[in-house]
Amino acid sequence: MPDQDFEIVEHTADWAIRVYGRDLRHLLLNAARGMTSLMAADLEAIPLDTERSLEWEAFDDETLLVDWLSELAYLAESEGLVFRDYALAEVAPRHWRAVVRGGPAAELQKHIKAVTYHNLEITKTAEGLQVTVVLDA
């Protein structure tokens, strides 16, 4: 398993994050961490005073990932909320629930307009799972 949970990778027009996880739950967690790191300069400064419950299902794992990140990006755009603490659970195959905690960011440094499917493929590695997500930002 690489040392880090995610890394920002080069993309000419937008932003891309390469995410690692030992299983799907950790992949979803680390993808959220990666995207959130682009949104706020100082994540530790975000209060943990707001909690939201999310529930979603999808027909494949990639769509599950896109929907999860899209939901967090939507909450940032519409309410200025950045979440940095996530409790995730699979309630049925490809049907997940999350309780996320965070709060308002003093300033959003990056507007994630959309989470794309560009070359999106969750692949198995010797250590677990890996995916690269391109964000329109």
Next chain:
Amino acid sequence: MITSKDFKRIDDYLYEFPKSYRPDMRVPARFYSEPELLQGALGDQCLEQLINTATMPGIVKYALAMPDIHQGYGFPIGGVIATELPDGVISPGGVGYDVNCGVRLLASRLDREELAPYINDLATALDNNCPSGVGKGGSVKLRPGELDKVLHDGAHWAKERGYATAADLEHTEEEGRLDGANASLVSKRAKERGADQVGTLGAGNHFIEVDVVDETFDEVAADRMGLFPGQVVVQIHCGSRGVGHQICTDYVKRFQQSVQQYGIKLPDRELVCAPLSSPEGQEYLAAMKAAANYAFANRQVLVYHIRRSFEQALAGKVRDYHLRQVYDIAHNMAKIEEHTVDGRQLRVCVHRKGATRAFGPGSPVLPDDYRDVGQPVLVPGSMGTASWVLLGTAGSMEQTFGSTCHGAGRTMSRAKAKQKIWGGDLRQQLEDEGIAVRAGSLPGLAEEAPIAYKDVDKVVEVVHGAGIAKKVARLVPIAVIKG
């Protein structure tokens, strides 16, 4: 990795990957470039993305890319394809998330010297009146149900609300409203995202810029557009904000299953599509038109704010502060058009992603005053550098489904640009060059540094040389307002 051995040079400005380059290509892939720009294109995955678009079902003639091509997601930015009706496909990723992102040009009667003493006041007024930046709402409060009217009527809604003149609408692509938009096919979330964003610029590469006409190249066309050297003009670059982003997100997700249903095999999931003859293809088209109309309305309300800013900063100080609309163009759009392909007149869906419609002289869709010269094409450069006004040509109709370039095109990632330059230094550098800068975010400013972009003058040389657009005027900036 693609190298220059993989394609052939057709002429000074045109290159081609033959259909045989990859077994899944349905047509050859052509791109416009020249040796220096080509090196930039070989530096990322944009040419591979161009080849991917040549696999789209129903594509005719060629997959095309303009000289400002760079890596996007799915389609390259600068990509153009046409798919034949009725069964060719429509792809939300071929339009992009910012549906009808586009450029509008306004002309004043002021010259640079007359404005010079007041340029900082004007920049501040524009910054105060034109909401910009991440998550910033607009000053327009829509009544219940009024958003649907924006989605159906575009800039015509703006005229009813007093934000537009009849002349503004005449000088807008499609007169600022695409027929066939259907707000009922726009999701609740898309409407929520757009509810308070009418008349806002957003962030990223969107801007308002006050420019001076540096030089004119076609006196007849410049005169027809009312442009003259030394004249102050204004450019607006923005799109459909959260409405467009969400509509694209919704339909890219939905089409993930459509491609399985229709047995469409694609090299990239962002290229998902559906036949234009299918219910979901028609529904996306109608929803996309709604987003496009929102963008026309958005730019129109910004025009209103810009006119107000000119009045606030300049009334009583200059002879005439009024602004006339030269034209408004889209550069992220899918349109049903008729084109001649191999001697046959075909109805096709032209996807332009980071490419501008460029109809030549005589097109019946152009306003009366431009019909005999051709469609104005607005090509913004990178921040602090030149921009161009061009014309569509007979050559663009023959070669590129009436399309040409849309801007300078990035060569460097946003991450790298931020490592190389600090926003504060860049602002100082621009101010030293005599450009007033109002930026909401210094890191955001650094991402848009001119070093991150191709040389727009070179891009324009290619489209002019290739005959897919014609130079009319070069603009240089004197004030930039960014989110």
